[in-house]
Amino acid sequence: EDQVTQSPEALRLQEGESSSLNCSYTVSGLRGLFWYRQDPGKGPEFLFTLYSAGEEKEKERLKATLTKKESFLHITAPKPEDSATYLCAVVTGNQFYFGTGTSLTVIP
Amino acid sequence: KAGVTQTPRYLIKTRGQQVTLSCSPISGHRSVSWYQQTPGQGLQFLFEYFSETQRNKGNFPGRFSGRQFSNSRSEMNVSTLELGDSALYLCASSLDSQGTEAFFGQGTRLTVV
Numbered sequence: 549e550d551q552v553t554q555s556p557e558a559l560r561l562q563e564g565e566s567s568s569l570n571c572s573y574t575v576s577g578l579r580g581l582f583w584y585r586q587d588p589g590k591g592p593e594f595l596f597t598l599y600s601a602g603e604e605k606e607k608e609r610l611k612a613t614l615t616k617k618e619s620f621l622h623i624t625a626p627k628p629e630d631s632a633t634y635l636c637a638v639v640t641g642n643q644f645y646f647g648t649g650t651s652l653t654v655i656p
Numbered sequence: 657k658a659g660v661t662q663t664p665r666y667l668i669k670t671r672g673q674q675v676t677l678s679c680s681p682i683s684g685h686r687s688v689s690w691y692q693q694t695p696g697q698g699l700q701f702l703f704e705y706f707s708e709t710q711r712n713k714g715n716f717p718g719r720f721s722g723r724q725f726s727n728s729r730s731e732m733n734v735s736t737l738e739l740g741d742s743a744l745y746l747c748a749s750s751l752d753s754q755g756t757e758a759f760f761g762q763g764t765r766l767t768v769v
Contacts, residue, residue, distance in 0.1 A: 580756075582757070582758070584760075589765075590762055590763070591660070591662075591746050591748075591760035591761050591762045591763050592699075592746070592760045593760070594757055594758070594759055594760075597756075597757055635698075635699065637699075641712075643701055643704075643712055643714070644689070644691075644699075644701055644758065645701075646691075646698055646699035646700075646701075647698070648698040649698065
């Protein structure tokens, strides 16, 4: 059964304290892995797409990496405005499968 | 460039009623997908439309239906509403298939009382 698991469920960081979020998946025929950021009451905001193992993408303080079994979202020197829920999703066939997200809180 | 627009933003309905939600995708995008988001279940795929045809469907009862028009705008309908249908309903548009980036609207918050 296709499955996407994100960990941890919640993460509290001090401003400037770097960390990583994990997205592990067991799917057949991965076509792509996506990272989104979601603020309360809003729709998910697209961050990155990764298509093959070894691929990396960066945007400001965020860096996403992909292996054959998991993806990491590295957050370097986070700021309070990085507080949000981070979702990963995998596409197999023509369907998106979302993880339940990691709720990140960055404390000033 | 306009984003994905969902209307209405908020809706309160009574059990047993039916509801129609609307989604206007990004101009030029032909794929529209619908998701239900609840605190307990996260984001769950409802269905995807591409060029006016339903291409994929998630594991939801037949009370949930949708359609897409020739201008790519899409509507989702839920009949015989139940309390458990209370959720944030999100629409996402993609250029062609779900293998490409999907951009989400702000969602419609549906409350069933």
